[in-house]
Amino acid sequence: MVFLTVGTQFSFDRLVAPVYDWCKRNNSEYIFQVGASLYLKDVEDYRIVKNMSSESYYNAFSKARVVISHAGMGTILSAIEYEKPLLIMPREFRYKEHRNDHQVDTIRHLSALLEGCVVRDPNQLIEKLELGNLSVPTKRKENFKNEKLLIQNLTRVITGDS
Amino acid sequence: MNKGKNVVLAVASFGGHWKQLFHIVSAxxxxxxxxxFVYCTTDASLMIEDKLYVINDFSADNKIKALGAALFSFKVLIKxxxxxxxxxxxxxxLIMIISAYLLRVKKRIWLDSIANSESISKSGKLAKYFTTHHFTQWKHLEHVGKNNRCTIYIGAIL
Incomplete structure (x- = not known):
């Protein structure tokens, strides 16, 4: 099952449209969380929703064979947690897909963690889907180190006297 | 004040902000x-073991909703x-931090989302005036500002 999730702010049809068409062409099962998509606005399909409760989100996540998403931190963290193959394409400011280019920054700054998960355009995405060339985002040594530091420091700040 | 009991209120809008906050605070x-620990987010369908308040979501440019959220924040903080x-x-x-500032909550911590890797978020920059601790998850975004208003790297969820 293909789980597509693009958050709730702004439409992201540059990703939604090609993934929908690919699933239809290949008779693939799917669940889509599409936010304000114009492309699928008139399609009546119980598998396509605007927003999801956290319960159905994690349900979809655990059933997914591959998760396709914008470069949102929620999805990236969930893919790590559920060990799911992930394909992400960042929203870009020049296409009015977000208020700024922080998603492009995210994939650059987390490039080691996201190795093999990132595509920059729909053609690359379809090619990866066709080939089944998928990767699970995996924490590196450095990620574990950063997390340990964060938890230690914040615990001290919260419970300490200063 | 509550007598000797340490209460931590953890707040984030639902989605990536919440995912990070809940993971970190649970640890x-x-x-x-x-x-x-008491939590506050924007999704009413969420179920967790601890006490949870649901605040209406809004973007920073919607002043009327911001006012509603401020009233709600006051209610939660006073309770x-x-x-x-x-x-x-x-x-x-941000609204919760400002309300906490006005109600003199002792520690007011802003941990900017790891999604902001090139600059501190818009709400994070505004929050800086009302926090006691202002943190980033990116080393290169550490910043010493006027009047020693610092943004400090504290580690990162990844």
Whole structure:
């Protein structure tokens, strides 16, 4: 099952449209969380929703064979947690897909963690889907180190006297 | 003030902000005793074991909704009397931090989302005036500002 999730702010049809068409062409099962998509606005399909409760989100996540998403931190963290193959394409400011280019920054700054998960355009995405060339985002040594530091420091700040 | 009890209020809008906050605060929670954790987010369907308030979501440019959120924040803060408030953003976290400033909550912590890797978020920049601790998850975004208003790298969820 293909789980597509693009958050709730702004439409992201540059990703939604090609993934929908690919699933239809290949008779693939799917669940889509599409936010304000114009492309699928008139399609009546119980598998396509605007927003999801956290319960159905994690349900979809655990059933997914591959998760396709914008470069949102929620999805990236969930893919790590559920060990799911992930394909992400960042929203870009020049296409009015977000208020700024922080998603492009995210994939650059987390490039080691996201190795093999990132595509920059729909053609690359379809090619990866066709080939089944998928990767699970995996924490590196450095990620574990950063997390340990964060938890230690914040615990001290919260419970300490200063 | 609550008598000797340490109450931490953790606030974030639902989605990536919440995912980070809940992961981090749960880890801290399992490390600490004698601290009560209360949560606040924007999704009403969420179920967690701890006490949870649901605040309406809004973006920073919607002034009327911001006012509603401010009233709600006051209500939560007066009821729970936390000594610590921590948020990863976005707009609801900012409103909560400002309210906590006005109500003199002792520690007011802003932890900017790891998604902001090139600059501190818009709400994070505004929050800086009202926090006691202002943190980033990116080393290269550490910043010493006027009047020693610092943004400090504290580690990162990844």
């Amino acid at each position: 801290i929670q399992s490390n600490t005793d004698n601290v009560e 729970e009397r936390p000594n610590v408030i921590i948020t990863t953003g976005a707009a609801p976290g």
